[in-house]
Amino acid sequence: MIKSIVFADRLDRKFELRAKVGEYLHSTLARNHIPVDAVVVRRDGVVVDDWQERIDESAEYRIEMVRAYHLPDFLSLTRLWDTELSSGEWQTRPDSFYTKRHFMHSGQGDYDATQVAFNRDEYVQYAEQLFVDGVHSKGLISPGERILLAVSGGKDSLALGYFLSRTADRLPAFELQTVHVTTFSKPLDTSFAQSMAEQFGHPLTLVTDDEVRDFYHLRVSPQEALAEVKYKHDASFSIASVHSMMRCSIERAARNMGITKIAFGLMREDICTSIIKSMFVGFPFGGSYRKRQGQFEMVYPLWPIGKKELTLYLEALFPSNNKQGSPVVFERGELARDIHYMIVDTLETILPGAGFQLFEGHQRMVDNFLGLPRHKECQNCGMSFSVGVGAADLDAGVCELCRVFEKLGVLA
Ligand SMILES: [Zn+2]
Known part of the structure; x- marks a missing residue:
């Protein structure tokens, strides 16, 4: 059974994540590429141990980031999350066999994202x-x-x-x-x-x-x-x-x-x-x-x-x-x-x-x-x-x- 839980970042933007009832909270975090040390999780308002806690059908969970960085944006850009934050950023082609992607230092201290798709030949x-x-x-x-x-x-x-x-x-x-x-x-x-x-x-x-x-x-x-x-x-x-x-x-x-x-x-x-x-x-x-x-x-x-x-x-x-x-x-x-x-x-x-x-x-x-x-x-x-x-x-x-x-x- 799937249950939706809330992820809130430090800009107080909210994202809906899916968790399986009965699974460890830690697994939910890991599956969603959320670094466990970047968040605390509250169950009905009280912080719980995400390593021990299993998702309870009747409880309400809220994942909160402990540090301010744009995790949802980055996860969306790398397609680890499928959100609207990066929709339309990547081109697609129907005969693609492999897409080569790079996030490389641009020289100005930040990263540039590139991708090229190839067909088989x-x-x-x-x-x-x-x-x-x-x-x-x-x-x-x-x-x-x-x-x-x-x-x-x-x-x-x-x-x-x-x-x-x-x-x-x-x-x-x-x-x-x-x-x-x-x-x-x-x-x-x-x-x-x-x-x-x-x-x-x-x-x-x-x-x-x-x-x-x-x-x-x-x-x-x-x-x-x-x-x-x-x-x-x-x-x-x-x-x-x-x-x-x-x-x-x-x-x-x-x-x-x-x-x-x-x-x-x-x-x-x-x-x-x-x-x-x-x-x-x-x-x-x-x-x-x-x-x-x-x-x-x-x-x-x-x-x-x-x-x-x-x-x-x-x-x-x-x-x-x-x-x-x-x-x-x-x-x-x-x-x-x-x-x-x-x-x-x-x-x-x-x-x-x-x-x-x-x-x-x-x-x-x-x-x-x-x-x-x-x-x-x-x-x-x-x-x-x-x-x-x-x-x-x-x-x-x-x-x-x-x-x-x-x-x-x-x-x-
Ligand atoms: Zn030797």
Whole structure:
């Protein structure tokens, strides 16, 4: 059963919201994108605890803002509320496939709102141009360069393959090698990585379990070592461990080929999440578009593109190709990761374009104020790692994962 309740702002304008009888008041607020700390709620004139209170059919509720800002106007402008406050502001088109929206700093300290709608074909052109512009504007590829691309065998690798091959004439000419780490990948992803390499004509190097075991001097398989980390050390360290082992393998492959530039398929949300996380935990994140890591330069050519945009790109090109498998088992179960992604997705919902601003702002902070950590090569696995941050002290000879492996007794 639906009940209408009143929202009043500090201009004493009143808006009618719908609440479900029996639901938590907190859910009503959240569903209507009302920040819970921006309001108090009165039930029949008396303030109630919105976390505890369930909507009572016979009570009268009034939500009041505690601070004066134009929340209803902003929520209407971003279409989180459907009110007359912003009616007629946005154009529509019947064949629209995707509408790109931006709220960006205008330069005068305030925000400008823009939007462009694309049909399916226009969207493919748009996404490819976004990719090309992203590479050029940040100088991610130089003519004649050799680049090693890390491929997961998932949707992101596929999209990157199409971007690279379909926009080759608009990019500098370069030599591309690809590498796929089979450890912690599903066989299906590995065979997909192989068929993509064939399809796009990108030479592929596979790094196998035995090689990873050798890199780390493990006396057990990489999977067994990781299970030790998960169950005997710290479950929340297991994703970081997988990433570490992947990066070690990729760096090894690059070193074998004499390549110093490595491209990863990180997308907008991945990079935003890394920035948010770095600010929450006080651990440096090297750069929004590229970062220097020891002897390597890491670049993220998909930086301007969000996961949804990438999904739509594949959908627009080949609807049947676009299937995503379930994540591998070690990628599950870390609440922090879910929270950081949700914060980033929510930020982008209430402020489209927030990611781009975060990138520029973060890059400026890194360049002007923060500086970057020094890197060392791990004496056990050979991976480059940051020193003087997190758990790694300045005179550490091995990376954090190798220290954990040592402690767990899995090194030979
Ligand atoms: Zn190491």
